Amino acid sequence: MPNISIRGKKMPQSPIRKLAPFAEIAIRKGLKVYHLNIGQPDIKSPEKAIEAIKNINLDVIAYGPSEGNKSYRKKLASFFRRQHVNVDTKDIMITTGGSEALLFAMGSIMDPGDEVIIPEPFYANYSAFSEESGAKVVPVTSSFEDGFALPSIEMFENLITPRTKAILICNPSNPTGNLYSEQEISQLGELAKRHDLFLIADEVYREFIYNPEDIHYSVMNLVGLEQNVIMIDSVSKRYSMCGARIGCMVTKNKEVIATAMKFAQARLCPPTIEQIACEAAIDTPKSYFTKTIKEYKIRRDTLISELLKIEGIEVTLPKAAFYCIVQLPVKDTDHFAKWLLKNYELEGETVMIAPAAGFYSTPGMGKNQVRMAYVLKKEELVRSVHILKEALKVYKAIKYKKPMLID
Incomplete structure (x- = not known):
């Protein structure tokens, strides 16, 4: 056998x-x-998304663009700007779920044996994505006793080696429910810039914050880090549309976008019908x-x-x-x-x-x-x-x- x-x-x-x-x-x-x-x-799920599917009038469900439908990407960029995340249509690649977005990101920046530092505990599939990309996970442990706050920058710094290529965070966090502050994100940004690393942020839970005084701060807002940061997003939790399998990779780094496009072309295109539903979902009222x-x-x-x-x-x-x-x-x-x-x-x-x-x-x-x-x-x-x-x-x-x- x-x-x-x-x-x-x-x-x-x-x-x-x-x-x-x-x-x-x-x-x-x-x-x-x-x-x-x-x-x-x-x-x-939002009524607008369900109705969009019911009202689809297509004779052929054809291939779409590998980077996703332009109308959806344009509308998504407007959505992010309303969330105070300054991105353009060209910065967005639509993917088959946030999982594929992270796979494309890691495949675009990681060579076999490269290291990615991740605060643990972390979303379990990060290990699988790293394995698929040939990357090595280097954990930096956060503490139950302090509510899984971001480990100190010194702890991150001590783990950086010549093979370190990226830092990956989930903010807000799955599985801990923690939310990193603007100061913590800024400190990570400074660290990434100092060591010329990529900073990848899985931000799919950005809406689900429960204290009025808390706000979500996106890595896309880090000034001077435009070439270092990659944001992962998804409709799964935002619109209760897990089965739609639509996400996106967002970055202003043109080389990362161009490289990820090769992976996107290999899988042809993200789902057509689901993109129509997700585009409609953006009009969901506050x-x-x-x-x-x-x-x-x-x-x-x-x-x-x-x-x-x-x-x-x-x-x-x-x-x-x-x-x-x-x-x-x-x-x-x-x-x-x-x-x-x-x-x-x-x-x-x-x-x-x-x-x-x-x-x-x-x-x-x-x-x-x-x-x-x-x-x-x-x-x-x-x-x-x-x-x-x-x-x-x-x-x-x-x-x-x-x-x-x-x-």
């Missing part, structure tokens, strides 16, 4: 999706599974976001308050996005997460969580942590945490009294 590639073997499993087979078995057994593991919003953010704030506050009622659980209040890292009173949350799906139920229900070790690159980190997404309705979050509370009691009792049953 022919061998699987070394790269394929090294590709990491998603901590978000790797437990899906266990969840499917639980569902087939008739259990209801509350999904705290994945950031799939249940907020309705009231949609006001209502959505208000709802997520209620859900955030509900989840955090319910979790803090459980003895042994620690969690910090996220400032943005719709995730939080939770420390559980167990030694191995990967084992616990599998047990929840395979061996536990409360009145025909159980919960699915994402073990946080998969969001770290440093071995051994996050073993007692999970990432939770507060995308369920308030009453479902309350019920989920109640199930978790009762499950922890049972797990603690049997863990030390008899062998576990899942292996």
Whole structure:
């Protein structure tokens, strides 16, 4: 039998999706599974996007431009300018999701063996994208105790080597819910300029900020860093359109755009119909976001308050996005997460969580942590945490009294 590639073997499993087979078995057994593991919003997609799809009048769904439809790119540039992000149409490349945008960015700037510094915990697929690009992830660890604030610039500086090519951040953060300040972004910009590095920012959660005094500061606003910064964006969370798979890579670096175009041409074009929907979604009224953010704030506050009622659980209040890292009173949350799906139920229900070790690159980190997404309705979050509370009691009792049953 022919061998699987070394790269394929090294590709990491998603901590978000790797437990899906266990969840499917639980569902087939008739259990209801509350999904705290994945950031799939249940907020309705904008009516304008849905109507645009319904009203499509095409005889042929043809190939489009590799960089994306010009009308969409032009409208998207106007959208960003309204968000105080100064970009032009030529700075934007439409991609098949934010994931492809990051793949194009890394493929355009990273050579095999080059290093990218990423604050951990980070979105788990960054490891996969780096592996696909032949790049090496160099983690700089942020602390649960200080709310996963940006590590000191000195910590970043100490990790820079001749192979360092880029710094990658997620702001607001998936999985921590932290929001970096203008000062922190400026400090990273100065570091990138000093060492001639690229600064890549995944900014797909820019709308989801819950404190009026907090604002999102984009790397695209860093003066003098126009050739260094690359912004990643997506419609997935903004418009609750995860399945549309439309994102974009934004940079004023013409060489990066030209290089990424080669990757874009190789995959021909981003989806035609979804671009039509996303272009229409830009006209979504501000009231949609006001209502959505208000709802997520209620859900955030509900989840955090319910979790803090459980003895042994620690969690910090996220400032943005719709995730939080939770420390559980167990030694191995990967084992616990599998047990929840395979061996536990409360009145025909159980919960699915994402073990946080998969969001770290440093071995051994996050073993007692999970990432939770507060995308369920308030009453479902309350019920989920109640199930978790009762499950922890049972797990603690049997863990030390008899062998576990899942292996």
